[in-house]
Amino acid sequence: MNTKQGGIMLNKMGRYLYLYLAFGLLLALFQSAPVTAGDLAISGLDIVALSGDKLQIQLQLNAAAPTPKVFKTDNPARIALDFSAVKNGLAKKMFPINQGAITSIYVAEAANRVRVVVNLLESTPYETQVQGNKV
Structure with a gap:
């Protein structure tokens, strides 16, 4: 035909x-634009199970990590981390987790910043730490 x-x-x-x-x-x-050698970028994301049904999310950057702006919402339950002047160097944007209170993690890049959104089953206490090139 x-x-x-x-x-x-x-x-x-x-x-x-x-x-x-x-x-x-x-x-x-x-x-999104490709990450070049001089760009600060998120290069890794790891989830570690801790005692007490807790999870640790570790973001790795290719150089010293800046302190992100962090906020949370209760409905829907989410934690968001904003990184200025950082690119997303990860191969994908959506990471299904389905462990503990975390359902998924979404990494979005726009306007010279990256937002990492942690989607939760319910509002959960959290803390953030920056150590070297890790958050």
Whole structure:
């Protein structure tokens, strides 16, 4: 079966290739800027189970970590950390956790800052510490 698309005849395989290329172009347009050698970036995220059904979230940066602005919301239950002049160097943005009170972690980059959002089952006490290149 042939279809006329923008003056070009496309068969079924050609349409799939066309859609694939269009989708790839859209993805490329919405990707954040790549991290270069001089950029301060989040380079790792680890979850460590502690005693008493507690979890430790550890963010690793590629240089000395700045102190983030931290706030929480109760409805929905979330903890957010804002890092100015930092990029997201992680391979993905969403991290399903489903341990303890943490359901997931989302890392978003916009306007020369990164926001790390910890989604919770319920409002939970927390503390933040900066040690070297780790938060």
